[in-house]
Amino acid sequence: MPDSNSSPYRLAIIGCGKRAREHMVGVLADNRIQICSLADTIPESATQFAADFSLDVPVYSRYQELLEKEKPDVVIVTLWTNLHLPVFRDCAAAGVKAVLSEKPMSARWNECREMARIAEESGSILTFCHQRRFASGNLLARELIRDGRFGTIQRMDLFSFRHLLDCGTHTVDQALSFNNETPANWVQGVVDISETIEWFDVRAESMALGFIHFDNGVQATFRVGSRDMDMWSGVRIFGDKGFLEVGWDGDYRHCHIYNEPDWKPPVVEAVPGEQMIGVIKNAIDCLETGEEPELSYRKALRASEILFALYESARRRSAVELPINPNIGNPLFDLLDHPQG
Numbered sequence: 001m002p003d004s005n006s007s008p009y010r011l012a013i014i015g016c017g018k019r020a021r022e023h024m025v026g027v028l029a030d031n032r033i034q035i036c037s038l039a040d041t042i043p044e045s046a047t048q049f050a051a052d053f054s055l056d057v058p059v060y061s062r063y064q065e066l067l068e069k070e071k072p073d074v075v076i077v078t079l080w081t082n083l084h085l086p087v088f089r090d091c092a093a094a095g096v097k098a099v100l101s102e103k104p105m106s107a108r109w110n111e112c113r114e115m116a117r118i119a120e121e122s123g124s125i126l127t128f129c130h131q132r133r134f135a136s137g138n139l140l141a142r143e144l145i146r147d148g149r150f151g152t153i154q155r156m157d158l159f160s161f162r163h164l165l166d167c168g169t170h171t172v173d174q175a176l177s178f179n180n181e182t183p184a185n186w187v188q189g190v191v192d193i194s195e196t197i198e199w200f201d202v203r204a205e206s207m208a209l210g211f212i213h214f215d216n217g218v219q220a221t222f223r224v225g226s227r228d229m230d231m232w233s234g235v236r237i238f239g240d241k242g243f244l245e246v247g248w249d250g251d252y253r254h255c256h257i258y259n260e261p262d263w264k265p266p267v268v269e270a271v272p273g274e275q276m277i278g279v280i281k282n283a284i285d286c287l288e289t290g291e292e293p294e295l296s297y298r299k300a301l302r303a304s305e306i307l308f309a310l311y312e313s314a315r316r317r318s319a320v321e322l323p324i325n326p327n328i329g330n331p332l333f334d335l336l337d338h339p340q341g
């Protein structure tokens, strides 16, 4: 455990479930952090969590009480999707300097924007856990793309497990990171709602298909939870000199440079825990330097807008231009509630 006397940042965790345990990999690796408290509506979950990580810290069933009494500098929010906005709002009001939230931002577009607005107004750092940006294979892919190894990027094929919002956010975030964070300007989407699912309290489609056009002319297809996919999660990038397939976690599959048939990408060895270590280290670094975090809400907002634009396109049965109406909620919910329009 980091030495509490020399660790300047008091960190609290709200929601002591599965994802909180993953975040601990990064927390324990950063000696600038002192864990000050835990909150979970099921107190046994928090006490078990404390015991498993040998933490001798206060445990709260109401996170509001934790914020009031402990005054943490940093809060990790590992809660189901609909709680991300209200808990961030309370953290910002309590003066928390950095909130590291789980993805997706929210189940509704207007709520994503509200989170961004609160972050702007309060100056609180707000990040969303698209941790795969820190996979060494993804870092290398970004470097190869930046160095022009595949030439000018023209197309991408995007793949994700079901569903568009919960898992698709990782794929769209990965695509944006490969495409120099370039925003999209129009999309077209279709959803299969003959069967629906409910994950983390959010209703969703069983399959989705999309087309995304980016400002720099790059075009992408997007398959989500589809049958007969040739890749389950990740991005295939096509440039005018070659192509590369990268899985979510930075694992390389097929790749080719057209005029160098013997070329192979450098071998990268993923370091255990590298993704979550990167998440925490980068957020704390940015708290100290004032730089934009790699997982900033601004980047998450860009990915979220594409996802909600695809839902809006499915609802309207037409292509949709970005930026989308800032007041829309979740167009898929409208479609599920009124399937005939």
Ligand SMILES: NC(=O)c1ccc[n+]([C@@H]2O[C@H](COP(=O)([O-])OP(=O)(O)OC[C@H]3O[C@@H](n4cnc5c(N)ncnc54)[C@H](O)[C@@H]3O)[C@@H](O)[C@H]2O)c1
Residues within 6 Å of the ligand: 014, 015, 016, 017, 018, 019, 020, 039, 040, 041, 042, 045, 061, 063, 078, 079, 080, 081, 083, 102, 103, 104, 129, 130, 131, 166, 200
């Ligand atoms: N980044 C990733 O790769 C990834 C992977 C899986 C899930 N997720 C996201 O992580 C989030 C959490 O998922 P999880 O698997 O950890 O869920 P979980 O159910 O394992 O944990 C959530 C915990 O929050 C507690 N809780 C509920 N309401 C609370 C409240 N008001 N105050 C305090 N505690 C409360 C629950 O008792 C539970 O212990 C979801 O939004 C999900 O989309 C992200």
